[in-house]
Every structure is written in C-alpha cells, then in structure tokens.
Amino acid sequence: MAERSLIFPAAEYRGRTARLQQGMEAQGLDALLLTAAADVFYVTGFLTRFWESPARPWFVVVPRSGDPVAVIPAIGADLMGRTWMPVIRTWEAPDPFDDGISLLTETLAGLVPERGRVGLPMGLETHLRMPLADFETLRSSLAPRAFVDATACVQRVREIKSDAEIAKVREACAIGARAFARVPQFAAEGRPLDAVFRDFQVALLEAGADWVSYVAGGAGPDGYGDVISSAGPEQLARGEVLMLDTGAVKDGYFCDFDRNFAIGRATDAARRAHAALWQATEDVVKLLRPGLRACDVHRLLRDALSRHGATVSRGRLGHGLGVALTEWPSFTPRDETPLRAGMVLSLEPCCETGDGRIMVHEENLVLREDGAELLSPRAEADLPVVGR
C-alpha cells in the first residue's frame, strides 16, 4: 500500500512557518509552543482523529528560525513521519511520571536562550492541551525563560487562508450542500429527530465528508429554543421548522453552515423570519470589505435584520472557520478584530421568533480585497417545505 501523501506540498507549511516566525520576531519570541489540535495540524499537516483520546499531550515547537520540531508520543511517529516535519522527537506515552515533559524541556532549553521568551496561545478561544501541573513543571524548569501570550501571533497568521485552504473549505461546503439537498428524502412529519440527525450524517459521508465532527439542530413551531443540542426521539410535527447545522470535514478543513426546512407547511411567522434572515445575509454579503471590524459586521447584520422586520437575538452572529469548526473573530458588539482579505467567515444572523424561540441562518464565505465570495452554495430565498 502506498504511503499517504501530505494534504498540501511542503511549501505550504514552510510558508506558514515563515509567517509565524515573522510574527515571533515582531513580538520578540524565541519559540512558540503549540499544543492544540488545530495549531498542530496547521503547522505540521498531522491529521488524525486521535485527539479524541485525552490520554496524551502533543507538542510542536516553532523556533525563531529554522524548522519546527514535533515532540510527540511514539504512537504518532509513523504518521508524523509522513508529514513534512523534519525533526520528530518521541517518548512512550502515557507515562505517569514524565509524560514528555523532560523531552519538551530539553527541546525548548536548546532553542531558547536563558533570558528568552516562549510564546504560547493563552487568550480568547485558546486552551492549553496538556496537564496544567506539567505546564507548571515545564515553566519552572525553564526559568528564567518567560512564557508569554502568543494568541495574536498565531491568529494573525492562521486567519488568512491560502488559496489551497480556501479550496478545501469550498469542498467541505459543497459536501454540506449535497447533503442538505437530500434532507427532503428523510425529514417529514412523524420522523424522530434523532433518526433525521443520523440520516443527515450518512448523507454527509455519502457526499464525501471524511468525517462529521459536528451536527446539531432543533425543531419547533416557528423556531427552536436551542441550536447546539443533540437529538432525542421526539417526532417532527407538521408546521414545525427544522434546522440542521453541520461541520463536515474534508482533509482537516471544516464547513459550518445550516439550513432550515418547514415540515409539511410553512407558517407565516417562519416564512417571514426566514426571509428576513436570508435578506439580511444578502445585504451584508454585499457590504463586507477588508477594514471593517468584527463589531461592524455585527452592527450591519443587526441593522439589516431590523430593516427586514426581524428581532435580532443576543449572541454572536458569525465567526471565522477553517481548521476548526469555529475560529475568531466573532461578530459580536465587543470584538474589534479588523477583517482582512483571505479570512474565511461564517455569517450567522439569528432572530427571535417569540416564546423563547429563535431561527438562525448561516453561510460561509471568503473575504477578498473587493468583497465577499460565497463558499457555501447559497440557500433558497424562500423557506423550503419538505414532506408535503
């Protein structure tokens, strides 16, 4: 059997490393320590679902110059050996007495001068995927070296997608769209919601998803109370609105968009809400430009929803995506991240429909110098009715 090829040519990863190193230089960082699945995948191309097991930490160190170093459990040596990564150091994990910490300490000590600085993502939307006690051991072993926040350093690089990355998200979106097109085959009055979720996941796989990392949704009269639930055996009823949302994965890249369907017939309220969500998206897609801030997009969406007669709901109205289901920035009133060409974004207007219910609509796009280009095939303007 042939060895599996890299997702992208090594040049893609070398470019990412160089851009991270520019950011490190600007911030005076001697090394970057990455522990989270998305960051490790971004630098190395190491693609596995093994992150599902919390047993072992995985480390990638990006030095100020030169190639990154993988410091990983031996079980990953074969797979990491098939990526572009030139230096791979392993230990037998899990080890209750030293789970890679002495190896990581030695690696960082060799790359960072005594008075140097190690960057680590510590800010919004990050977490340290290693035991906290081990991190504290690492930090004190490496003193007087300082650990400082490198969230912005990583985010400013990851948020600008290459053409190759954009093509992958577009492919994931096309898979999502093919699966959504099959919803009328399995969503109808009387069908249990968990069966619909299951059929939808099968449809995503049959449409070409490598795997389905996220499916959520809801159903109810004129909207749903919740958009993050798993499904129970409750049956769809005539006149309800069903929403399905998915993060399907192709070569490690996500789509993240949803679709609404009326079961049997559409109520006036649901139709009106859907039209307002659709039209607000249409309006804001035309207005997106580099230089707007995330909070400006929130305001544009909120204003567009009001203009089209909908009551905007609280919470964020969109976000970035790519190697994770959701990435920064967040379209909220408080996120001032400037939009830049190359960002892949989700527009996700959400409105209240009464009685604690909401409806939400979502599209994915890439921002270009001259405006937005949709990546998800556009939803129908009118709320589709299924199982009629």
Place this chain on the structure above:
Amino acid sequence: MAERSLIFPAAEYRGRTARLQQGMEAQGLDALLLTAAADVFYVTGFLTRFWESPARPWFVVVPRSGDPVAVIPAIGADLMGRTWMPVIRTWEAPDPFDDGISLLTETLAGLVPERGRVGLPMGLETHLRMPLADFETLRSSLAPRAFVDATACVQRVREIKSDAEIAKVREACAIGARAFARVPQFAAEGRPLDAVFRDFQVALLEAGADWVSYVAGGAGPDGYGDVISSAGPEQLARGEVLMLDTGAVKDGYFCDFDRNFAIGRATDAARRAHAALWQATEDVVKLLRPGLRACDVHRLLRDALSRHGATVSRGRLGHGLGVALTEWPSFTPRDETPLRAGMVLSLEPCCETGDGRIMVHEENLVLREDGAELLSPRAEADLPVVGR
C-alpha cells in the same frame, strides 16, 4: 415537540455529586472546578457536540455540599435547563474582555472561604479547557484561596461505572459489533481505504450510533505501521490485513474496540499474529480481578503474548473508557492504579509483525468482583478473510 429527557434520572447525577463530595471532603477541598467536556457531561448530563467549537469555555463548580452550579455561555442555557442542574448562571460569550471570568470568580468566591481550596484536575490525561490567561486572572482574583490538583478525586469517582453507565457502553459496543459485521460488504481488494472508512462510519450510524467520534485504522502486508491515521485513497491489496478501530457514541458513552480482516487471503504471519493476540486476550480476561494494578495487566498481556509466540510491541496495551474514548488507567509498565470492580476497560494487546509493522486486537469489558465480563461481542478466534 416534546422536551428532551435526561439520559439518566436525576438520582444518578445526585449520586455522582455525593461521591465527588466525599472525595473532596477527604482531600479538604471546598469546591471542584470542572472545565473539560467529559467532566461537565459526567456531573450535569449536558450532551452536545458543541465542544467542537473552541470559542467558549464552560464551567461547572461542585461545592463541598449542596448542588453543583453551571457557569456557562448563554447559548447553552436552554439545553442545560433540560438537565437536572438546579443552578445555571450564564454570560454572553464569547466576550474578549470578560469571557465568564468575573461570573466564575463571583461564584467561587461565594462558595469557597478565603483560606479555602479549589480542586482542579491538573494531572495525567487532563487539561484545563479555558484560556490560560483567564485562569491566571481567576487564580489571582481568588487569592489567597489555593488551587490544588483534584485529578485523583475526579478519577476515583468517574472510573467506577454505575449499572446504567455499563448498559450504555454495552449498547455502544453492540452498535460497533453490528457495524463490524458489515465490513465484508465493503472491504475488498481494490477498494480505497478512505471509501472503506466512510462506509464503516455509515454502517455505525445505521447500526444506531448517535455519532462517530473516532474511526482509525490501517492496512498493509502482515500488519500496519500506524493505528491512528485517517485514510487516503490507497487501495486495499490482496493478502493485506485491514484493521478498523472505532469510538462510536450512544447517549454520550463510547465503545472503543477494533477488528482485523484479511483481504482476499490471510498470510500465515497475519494468521499467527491474530491467533496470539486473540489467545492472549482470552487468557488475560480470565485473570482480571479487582486488586491487580494496571501495570500487572500490562505484564500479564506481555507474558501471554510471548507464551503464544508473539513479540509484544511498545506502548500501552489497554485503558479505561466510558464518557471519553479513552480514560485512565493505562496498561503500561509504569501505571500502578489498582483495578476496582465497576471499571470499564479496554484490553488492547499489540504485537510486532516485522518490518516496522504491528497488529492490534481490542475488546471492552467491565470488571466485576469475581472477574471480567465482556461488553464487546467477542471477536472470531481466526482472522476473518473478506472479499474472497
């Protein structure tokens, strides 16, 4: 549409809370702070795939006495409101200036005296699922209260499964077994490995999985180099061994076992390795008893593999499972965790088959006072041949 019911009656969660509180009492903890998906699910029953989004942290605080408190993003209020959790506090997340930290600080300050101690899982197989900078703010805001390691406190409770939990893992295993029974329908010479992975995931969903959090595997002559890869387009060849491993999920509970298949014909080496793996499992299943330590199980498996003529490979040879794909303990030479009745475990002997290749075999079981009871329907003793 009817509201979704809890996975278990509230009494199950009250019992878990009481057992955590006994451990906290013994360790002198005034509160326990939980941030990881499995811990939050364990205490609350809050089941969602939304953990896939790294955007928001989620907190559960277990006080020394009384009910736990959920401190969560507003987007989860509806779903958490359908669990048994009596106290739910929310904020609008993500918030770049205060992502729940003032609310969490206030909650902990109200429950923990000034000289008190907050427990947090910080040890092996844990991580803190919140931004590290926010944790440091929390810690200094709450000083002189101390944050101490509560890994053992949580593990000693979670590792003993209730009958209701064991039934869920058994159901997940039965789903896995039904999907493995369908492998001969889609694995054959010439089929691309990624298509086989996709078909296997469809089979798991059709067999009743709510979702498929983990599929990995490998294929090669007399074994595979790697057991954590995703799949590429490489085609299965006659005489190769295909291994598929899955963590399928039912009501938040995992199975984690694998099966091997020979494509077209089985080589003598692959047949012998499979027989040794199968027989070593058979031997050790009969020997498992409460009171053995995890490292004893490793030794028993290693000795059994040698006795049956196989070369044991490095790495762990099994582990716990339940609300995560893998849980502690680990069957390695260095893990001295004592086995106790009620533990759900994976036996995963692995042997080298030459040329950098391995074969691995896996079953799931629950340990009872008088020995092991299999949860995964037992593999065939002889390596099955498919696509003949």
